[in-house]
Amino acid sequence: MANIPRDPPAHPDDGPALSRDSRIADSACDVFVIGGGPAGSTIATLLAERGLDVVVAEKDAHPRFHIGESLLPMNLPLFERLGVHEQIGQIGLVKRAAELNSAQHGAPVSLRFADAWDKCHPYAYQVRRSEFDRILFDRCMAAGARGLQRCRVASVRFTAGGAQLITTEADGKRRWHCRFVVDASGRDTVLGRQLNIKRRHPKHASSALYAHFHGARRLDGKDEGNISLFWFEYGWFWFIPLVDGSTSVGAVCAPEYMRTRRSSPTEFFLETVNLCPQLAERLRNASLCGPATATGNYSYLCSRMHGERYVLIGDAYAFVDPVFSSGVFLAMNSAFLAADAVTAALRDPAHAPALLRRFERQVNRGLQQFSWFIFRMTSPAMRNLFMAPRNMLRMQEALLSLLAGDLFSGTPIHWSLRSFKLVYYTASIMQWHANFTAWRKRRRMVRSERTRAFEEQGDLVHSASKGV
Ligand SMILES: Cc1cc2nc3c(=O)[nH]c(=O)nc-3n(C[C@H](O)[C@H](O)[C@H](O)COP(=O)(O)OP(=O)(O)OC[C@H]3O[C@@H](n4cnc5c(N)ncnc54)[C@H](O)[C@@H]3O)c2cc1C
Secondary structure, three states: OOOOOOOOOOOOOOOHHHHOOOOOEEEEEEEEEEOOOHHHHHHHHHHHHOOOOEEEEEOOOOOOOOOOOEOOOOHHHHHHHHOOHHHHHHHOEEEOEEEEEOHHHOOOEEEEHHHOOOOOOOOEEEOOHHHHHHHHHHHHHHOOOEEEEOOEEEEEEEEOOEEEEEEEEOOEEEEEEEEEEEEOOHHHOHHHHHOOOEEEOOOOOOEEEEEEEEOOOOOOHHHOOOEEEEEEOOEEEEEEEOOOOOEEEEEEEOHHHHOOOOOOHHHHHHHHHOOOHHHHHHOOOOEEOOOOEEEOOOOEEEOOOEEOOEEEOHHHOEEOOOOOOOHHHHHHHHHHHHHHHHHHHHHOHHHHHHHHHHHHHHHHHHHHHHHHHHHHOOOHHHHHHHHOOOOHHHHHHHHHHHHHOOOOOOOOOHHHHHHHHHHHHHHHHHOHHHHHHHHHHHHHHHHHHHHHHHHHHHHHHHHHHOOO
16 A cells, blocks of 8 residues: 655755646655565665665555565575564475476486585575565565555656656656665666666577466475476476465576467467476476466666666666576665665765775676576586586585575685586587587577667667657
């Protein structure tokens, strides 16, 4: 339910363009957060706890569906710090490992978080995002943030002392005056689009098809909640068991494979499942809970993460690929990293630039670490290494720490990760033909996505010039 804004004064920095229409009501706050997903609700909680007047606008109403149901062990310390661990535990299914399946490699391999470098984080949760996101949103309101639901941010304009935002709700428009804007709008990338800083990812392209099933065959006993991944010819599948007995299944494929679709998303999804016999077997007695959803290429990043009066956090800055289930963790973690910088921008401006740069460095470091593995995940050499894990030079422990999201707490995994990369490059040279072919295929795909984007832009310009 939307809270009523508290204070409606006009702001001294009112610019002429947005302030002319006197029919629009005015409101004010210190920090305006666009989007009430995990990133937005997390930063709103942290800033409201520091006594700032925070507004979070969410265009939907919680609970609402969202994809991204598998969390990482390093989410749990963040839940503790927000005080929501117990609630998340009640809606989550415990995930202890990732089970990897590759038809060419025989028996599946289980990567257990308990075997990571730091043994203190042996599990994570699988969650329904509708419930998970609602808990986080309620948490920020309990901390004092004003949560507005069914409230869409239509535009943002920066002024000398902050920004003006226009929001639309069922009962009309409102103009907000704030001192700082946090864009946590996820894939909608409100500021990324408006500032024209959003780009297709230069090194990666992938799309997804997903649905939920009743009656999928899970792993036994304590392993019931583990995620399973299945490689197949055109990419890989996720299999995420949820606490209510349903299972989320998705195919992540090259966009060019998706473009071969001639049937409905649901028919195409089931045809795709049949290309992976190991997964098809797990779904033999299962039935769909609803139609499948298809997404286009979703790999992108923005060329800037902050300005003097704004930051982009979570997916509003970048999203690469879901293979390591890192999206929610990186989104919430970026909110934690940004909170200090935003507070400084409002209370201690002299220190803000350094804190904003540190925020950017840390977010990019996390993204780069995951991206190195994401780009190579479907290469034959990487598949071989994952399917035959060895803990030489503690490489396996370091890899498991990365997969757990343990990149920001100082666990000394970096030399072992470098050793892993060296082993990967050596393996790639030894099987150079298969790896070179896979690399060339990936590069062709990314280039063709770039060309398509360019052509689409050209079409738009062409249409616009014809007044279409
Ligand atoms: C196919 C696929 C599978 C994935 N699987 C996983 C997974 O298993 N595990 C994982 O961790 N991650 C996964 N992810 C990634 C994950 O979904 C995201 O990284 C995560 O949700 C990012 O959180 P966020 O808060 O940044 O954005 P979001 O969760 O997208 O939240 C943004 C919010 O902003 C709101 N909003 C948008 N525009 C406006 C506007 N103009 N005004 C007001 N509100 C607005 C939206 O309604 C939304 O609620 C997956 C992603 C994809 C595409």
